[in-house]
Amino acid sequence: MTWEVVIGLETHAQLSTVSKIFSGASTAFGAAPNTQASAVDIALPGVLPVLNRGAVERAIRFGLAVGGTISPRSIFARKNYFYPDLPKGYQISQYEIPVVVGGGVAIVSPTRGEFFVELTRAHLEEDAGKSLHEDFQGMSGIDLNRAGTPLLEIVTEPVLRSAEEAVMYAKALHGLVRWIGICDGNMQEGSFRCDANVSVRREGEALGTRCEIKNLNSFRFMQEAIEFEVRRQIDLIEDGGRVVQETRLYDPDKHETRSMRSKEDAQDYRYFPDPDLPPLTIAPAWVAQVKASMPELPAAMKARLTTEYELSSADASLLTTDRETADYFESVVEELYRLFEQPTRSPSHNLAFAKGAANWMSGEIFSAMNRDDIAMKNVPLSGKVLAKVMLRCGDNTISLASGRTLIRDLWAAGQSIPDEVDQLIEARGLRQISDAGAIGTIVDDVIAANPAIVAEVRAGKEKAFNALVGKVMAASKGKANPAQVNAILKSKLG
């Protein structure tokens, strides 16, 4: 019996406004507790919320980026519940009419290929404060700095079918919100938080009972948590049990989800329209204004990379993962045009430069990022420096192998000045020997010193030829131009 997994994700993206969604207090992370909580944030008697236009503008950007509908009129509602870090005793959110309806995010599923993850909605709401249970003996501390921070809650339809797809969607969404500049995406600081609704069913059957998993603050945890939860639900049903609708918490230390509260404990939030806030009206002119300020979106850029630069879909996806990667790629291509003194763009150069940049980035930069576990924005080597190294490989000043060595050195040194590439080549003696006479002398010495191998080559053994090439390269301390070595060896033995 085949099981089908059904997943929907709810993501809270913290919007990158300077001040809070309903007050003028700062949203900066990491301040001393309760120093960024205004009268409105701590819900003193008599205070009232005033909507931050910047938060709405970011919601509009998101709506446009995912191709959703921007509601011309949406409603803020109160979600009522008591908790010490919820100062008003209610959260201002959107309930019946959200600011963005529909839209979607494209992913390339490992099993289903190109796939459009449909969104149900995205709505504006305020964050709660934080309860600090560890630092106080038998008591809890409340930090209201985060209270009132603007969030966009982005909800997918239950269309994801595996943990991999869920993670791919989350990564694509993460890249998108950062790309359009509405969220810094910092998962450690809680700027991008996901909850997953997971259920399983036998193929062709109606939807199973779902569980909501909270606290998925990294992509790895999301993958682990969903995989664990799917396994748990299938085992439960196969053992004759029944999945109970509940909220579960992922414990990254134990690699398991555990029950937090069941549906029976679910609170009645008594939603009703907030009488302190008139309906949010968004005129078409505002949407048009935001549209005009939108950057090229990753999907559009990806399409451009595959057509204009003829990059593979996989390369184009990789290069448009986030804004920084895309910018890096573009800066390399632009610098190559400058270095190779090509004043105007041409299809052939586009192709050569883009392919080269893509290869060097995936071959050297991405692997070094993985090795050092750093993000694109922290890469110590600028696109201009990479282009300079590519130039020196391209004009045969250094070998590809030396180019790679050079990048490792520049990376370790935190090198970002292109001019120093040439100095380093000289200092490290990486300049390639391309002088036919000099290479010929080395080749002659190697032929003389290895008669047995030469005999094998003459007998037609391909491997033996490669061994001779290796010996010439070694004798030149790796500096000889390998193509020339090949050609000269061949002519001398032929």
Next chain:
Amino acid sequence: MSELFSGTVAGLSAALRARKLSSVELTETLLRRVENAQAALNAFVTIDREGALAQARAADALLATANPPPLAGVPIAHKDVMMTAGLRTTCSSKMLANFVAPYDAHVVTGLKNAGTVLLGKTNMDEFAMGSSNETSHFGPVRNPWNLDYVPGGSSGGSAASVAARLCPAASGTDTGGSIRQPASLTGICGLKPTYGTCSRYGLIAFASSLDTPGMFARTAEDCGLLLNAMAGHDPRDSTSLDRPREDYTRDLGSTERQPLAGLRIGLPREYFGAGVDPDVAAAIEAALAEYRKLGAITVDIGLPNVKLSVPVYYVIAPAEASSNLSRFDGVRYGHRAAKYTDLLDMYKKSRAEGFGAEVKRRILTGTYVLSHGYYDAYYLKAQQVRRLIADDFTRAYQQCDMIMGPTAPAPAFKIGDKTDDPVQMYLNDIFTIAANLTGAPAISIPVGFDRRGLPIGMQVQSNYFTEARLLNVAHQFQQTTDWHARAPTGYAS
């Protein structure tokens, strides 16, 4: 000497400007009256003698300059629902019995900037929930016309203070009649402006879509002078209206023989039926006769949905209140139980101890009507009917300019008479609630007394943003009658 305390805002302001008296002298006189009346009336929760005299001295300094602010040196009082920086602000609740406000409400700032002197904070029904001022944690306010009677509510302290000549004017808030009904029961003027005219910022919320700051004074003119200082757009309140400033007294002062010639007064059938006290009905008829003399004509109108005002109000107001009062949880400020076992226990005990019976009743009602499965039947339905009621008024104003009728069905009742029957208590607001549901302005003006000598008020309602005209309609009546100038025995001198 008697003019010192019986003077109107306009009269006192003129005398202060002419330097015929000083604000310190006036403030000292009124402070003594406030203090002397406290045992009998219990009109104040907090008397700020020191602060008031300091403000009076500052006002006198301003009055010595060329351009003193419009109400420089005039002493007033604020209902204790208004946040007043540095001064205890209790909402007459145990929950906030020791709460000192860290900032001023918008209307408090407006009146401060106009140069007024704040004598103190007036007693009220707890969290403005009540029609008799009997739900106050600090005990009931008594009606200066007869101490056995209630002054009305929820702004009973402000009303009693102005009626007893403790101050010429005081702020109030009107959510279902909380200014107009006590004004009626104490024989003074009480204006509820159009919703959104005065910012709600710093007014401790009861029912956000209905709460309206306003004022008590003895004349319509004084109401206009205060409104000039209290009105104006406030970006801190998203429901505050961004309209050009206006002088609400601009229409006053006609000297024509028939200053209200052509004014069409609508008389809703629903306001003149059974259930209205005969003395009240007679006083209203006499007032209408006076209006006809002033040139007005009366037309019969119908407001068929107005009878649903009370049930609609008692769904919407408690619903909003149940949410608004959630912030009083004992966590950050306000009353917290001394002993509790865990978080839930702290919430339960703090709120059980901090809130009185009427507040709890409304929180429970409000929580119920918003509950899953009941929302559509109660809250949503009430909002739909609210729209129908507003439509009634829109239609009515095609036939008339003003709508008149009794403010309350009967004069003041005895303290304790209705405390056991919430529904009877709620019916006191049967004529006033509609203006809160629609948001349009309304004023109560004194028009006579019943056989026991208790004041009777008439409500004049008008369309949105017509406060200037509304005030003139009240003002012209006060030019030819003297009901507003009568003072309760014992407070006349």
